[in-house]
Amino acid sequence: MEFPQIRRAERDVLLRFLTAEEWPFHVRPKLAPDDVRDRFEKGEFTDAFWIVDDGAKTGLVRLMELDDGAPQFDLRIAAAARGRGLGEATVRWLTEHVFTNYATNRIEATTRDDNHAMRRVLTKTGYVKEAHYRDAWPAAGGLHDSIGYAILRGDWQTGTTTPVNWADE
Numbered sequence: 429m430e431f432p433q434i435r436r437a438e439r440d441v442l443l444r445f446l447t448a449e450e451w452p453f454h455v456r457p458k459l460a461p462d463d464v465r466d467r468f469e470k471g472e473f474t475d476a477f478w479i480v481d482d483g484a485k486t487g488l489v490r491l492m493e494l495d496d497g498a499p500q501f502d503l504r505i506a507a508a509a510r511g512r513g514l515g516e517a518t519v520r521w522l523t524e525h526v527f528t529n530y531a532t533n534r535i536e537a538t539t540r541d542d543n544h545a546m547r548r549v550l551t552k553t554g555y556v557k558e559a560h561y562r563d564a565w566p567a568a569g570g571l572h573d574s575i576g577y578a579i580l581r582g583d584w585q586t587g588t589t590t591p592v593n594w595a596d597e
Contacts, residue, residue, distance in 0.1 A: 447459050503515060556583075558576050
């Protein structure tokens, strides 16, 4: 797998990729071309990378808030490429990329409670569940719980996980 940075000249390729299908576990599952163009022009894809598997662009990962001490990411894998381990490989790559290139102590991830595949990926890659926000994620048909995960630099370096102290009250 490769993770080349999305170039400015690839705006229309990105637009077609993001609008070609629905993203069921995102707040906006169907993206409009004008929305993607606008977000691209505002620089929201400056720190975005293709997920290339066997020469094909099968997904993308976008890093956000890299300078605020707790970066986050948006991961999208095309429906036809899901279930092949690309999510796990991508999260491992992005974790190493962020901790190697940025002075941050943690990386955060948020997903819906019913996105079981993403929750498994986060757990397998060393991210720890730190938050459970009830009815916090708007979706068609109602609200879902939002689940927060994070990995600490020290845990990544040692291959361990520091548990959350849930018994602090």
